[in-house]
Amino acid sequence: MLSKAMGFRNLGPLGLFAKEGLEKAFSLGKFFCFLHVTDTYLVTFVVTSGPSMLPTIDLIPTMFLGERISTRFGKVTRGDIVIIRSPQNPRKLIAKRLVGMEDDTVTYISNPDEPDKQETIVVPKGHVWIQGDNAYKSNDSRNFGAVPYGLIQHRLFWRVLDLSGNTDVSVLYDSQVKFNEIQLHKSPFRFPLSLLSLFSSISYRTICSSSLAFLS
Structure with missing residues (x-):
């Protein structure tokens, strides 16, 4: 056959x-x-919403690009704005300012209404200290303590869009944010422009499936 x-x-x-x-x-x-x-492993869209990072990040929903490379290789540093999985609710992502790394001594005002009352803590090994830029409306390390480094998901490095059409990245790095009598200034993360063009062209459907971080 x-x-x-x-x-x-x-x-x-x-x-x-x-x-x-x-x-x-x-x-x-x-x-x-x-x-x-x-x-x-590389970059994702992140949409933020809430008051805790005012005036750096708007109250209204704002879209950012968040990169994972720095977080995976331990390259995040004080002053970075990071997306962290909430230690109080693992289903929730929150956006905060990275204030202290492990072994740092952090002196902070636990209650903004009583600025004379300060507390001091040494950040434990493998942990970071996070705070919102808006001390009056932020649920952060002052409430739940230092958080494990492994909870950091992304590092925000580019404002893609807000309702006013603002795409200025300098607001994330060049704004003067005062923590514990220290003035923080940071140069922006230099991501390859070719990759920025590529990620900017990703479809609307992909953007809609981005992470949502609350500024609480």
């Missing part, structure tokens, strides 16, 4: 249609794999 392999061409027009469909499905699969790897 003779047998003959049946290829797409042997199936006529239906076979060509099936081949084209499989090729498109394969290309689409590669695209979504690329998006998954990018979102998991």
Whole structure:
């Protein structure tokens, strides 16, 4: 008995249609794999909402790019704005200013209404101290203590869009934020412009599936 392999061409027009469909499905699969790897290991969109980072970040929903490279390699530093998984509610992401690293001695005002009452803490190993820029409306390390470094998810480095159309990244780094009598200034993270162009062109559907961080 003779047998003959049946290829797409042997199936006529239906076979060509099936081949084209499989090729498109394969290309689409590669695209979504690329998006998954990018979102998991490199860069993701983050939408913030809430009052705790005023005036640096608006009260209204604002979109940022958050990078994961610095967090994975331990390169975040004091003054960075980071997205952290809430130690009080693991389902919730919060955006705060990184104020102290492990072994730092942090002196802080636990109650903004009583500025003369200060407390001092040494940040434990493997932990960081986070605070909101708006001390009067921020639930942060002053309430729940230092948080494990592993809870840091992203480091914000680019304001993509807010309702006023502002995309200025300098507000994240050049604004003078005063913590414990120390004035913080930081140069922006230099992300390759070619990658910025690529991520800016990602579809609206991808943007809508971005992380949501609350400024509480």
